[in-house]
Amino acid sequence: MEIERKFLIPQLPEHLEQYPCRHIEQGYLCTNPVVRIRKQDDAYFLTYKSGGLMAREEYNLPLTAEGYEHLRPKADGLLITKKRYCIPFGTYTIELDIFEGELAPLILAEVEFPSEDEANSFTPPEWFTEDVTYSGKYHNSYMSHHGYHPEA
Template sequence: MEIERKFIPKCLPDNLDSYEHHDIQQAYLNTSPVIRIRKQDEDYFLTYKGSGMMSREEYNLPLNQKSYFHLLTKADGNIITKTRYLIPLFNSLTAELDIFHDIFDGRLLVEVEFNSIEDANSFIPPEWFGEDVTYDKKYHNSNMSKEIL
């Protein structure tokens, strides 16, 4: 189960390059339900996500490089590339700050994953997080993949 809240950051944290980060490329084979392929650094995954906004089923399966690039030719819509920074917060939480590249250059999104819906609902975000867009579908990467730019 994935439980997460999403925000549009007002600004970037200081010393961003000091945080662990990953280079991500992902594409969608289907958006309802979500079937996604992802290359994260040198690792490859196939992901299924059920319906929902803040809480939904999620299953990740490993792929190899050959399978990833084969499936990439089958993907629909926009391929999403981003750098994800892992920024420690309080209570062992981590902010996942995505800085998008290529066709989505300049977009920013920060997500926090939680162990329970209660934890997610009681979360008080840091000031730099900005607007809460958890329940706005246009901020799901699967919907970004369908945007006409």
């Protein structure tokens, strides 16, 4: 079970270079249910996600580089690229996603939780702004087909 909250970030925090950074490329083979392929640095995954906003089932399966390259042209919509910084925050890790290409200049922060109670009681840092957890338009699977339109 994946339980996460998602927030818009209007401005990058200082000293990002001190945190681990992953380079991610991902595409969607299906969006209902979500079936995703992802290249994260030198690792490859096939992921299934059920419906839902804050809490949903998620299964990650290892994929070979060859399997990823075979499935990559079959992805529908945009191939999403982003840099993900992993920033410690108390007992949690903030996953700060800086989108590139057609989804730039979007910056989102995600925080995963062991329970819905913890997710609901979470107090975000001051540099987080709007909580978009319950807006499906910030799901990567949605943006892969509809893009990012801040004015919408």
